[in-house]
Amino acid sequence: MTENLLENLLRKNGLKVTKGRKEVLRLMEKRKDEPMKAEQVYDLVPREICSSLSTVYRILNQLSQKGLLKSTLYQNGIMYYQYNSGEHRHYIVCSKCGKVAALENCPMDAFDNYIRKDTGFDITGHVFELTGLCPDCKEKLKSGK
Amino acid sequence: MTENLLENLLRKNGLKVTKGRKEVLRLMEKRKDEPMKAEQVYDLVPREICSSLSTVYRILNQLSQKGLLKSTLYQNGIMYYQYNSGEHRHYIVCSKCGKVAALENCPMDAFDNYIRKDTGFDITGHVFELTGLCPDCKEKLKSGK
């Protein structure tokens, strides 16, 4: 994503353009397929651009509030952030090795109307977190761990 | 659930029978439809049976490990516990008033095989958390908040 696009995206959302915000946004867009926690982001940002973990948290939260990022609290108690490309995706995480795979479709879509009818609720969001064993770990387990 | 069933259930799972564990298990079974957080459980247990919040946490975690309870970390950062009746259910929570409704079916079931084929993962578990507006809040919003 070009320098200009980044800056416009920030300005359009009422955020002042700073080195930190630009860097975090660029980084999240580059790794749009990988949900990341604050510490990972912090480790990827050069210290001279942003030297404080709390600032990374502040930036991630601002970008999330503006809808530029999506954030999800995983069952391990850690918040993961991801560039919001507008696509709606879910991931499955291997409970042994941590490998991540993306789902092609969201199982929810087909059930949206059904649930609306079933419960009378309007669905405004959902979290869908899968755990499982990836093919590699399955293989290793079979051959005696 | 009778006194005896409770005690057997604990013993069968290798847990010593204590007043605290019995009381928590009884309580969770009685309210099997309502996911509860540790503090709620603590408030429901008579002080003379269990006087410490940390003990409630310990009991809830033990019962969860043995599979007698299910535990889920919600997006608000709080762990909710629920009696594990073997049924598999999901809930939708109104983001305005907090009302909870149960889903009749689990959207996941239909997708289990599909995801296995899609990603090669064996699914060992999933968290499915919905947020939405209940009919009452929808109504209130329509008529000017």
Place this chain on the structure above:
DNA sequence: GTGGATGCAAACCATTTGCACGCCA
């Protein structure tokens, strides 16, 4: 120049843990 952005350290808060005491098997 000035209000928002950042760095640092301290606060937060749900949950966990260490240790001394007490109770179930």
Place this chain on the structure above:
DNA sequence: TGGCGTGCAAATGGTTTGCATCCAC
């Protein structure tokens, strides 16, 4: 009676916040 369960207080750890300083506009 011996080991596990409990109570209390202190620790933990990811995240947030207060405040002084700094930078974008």
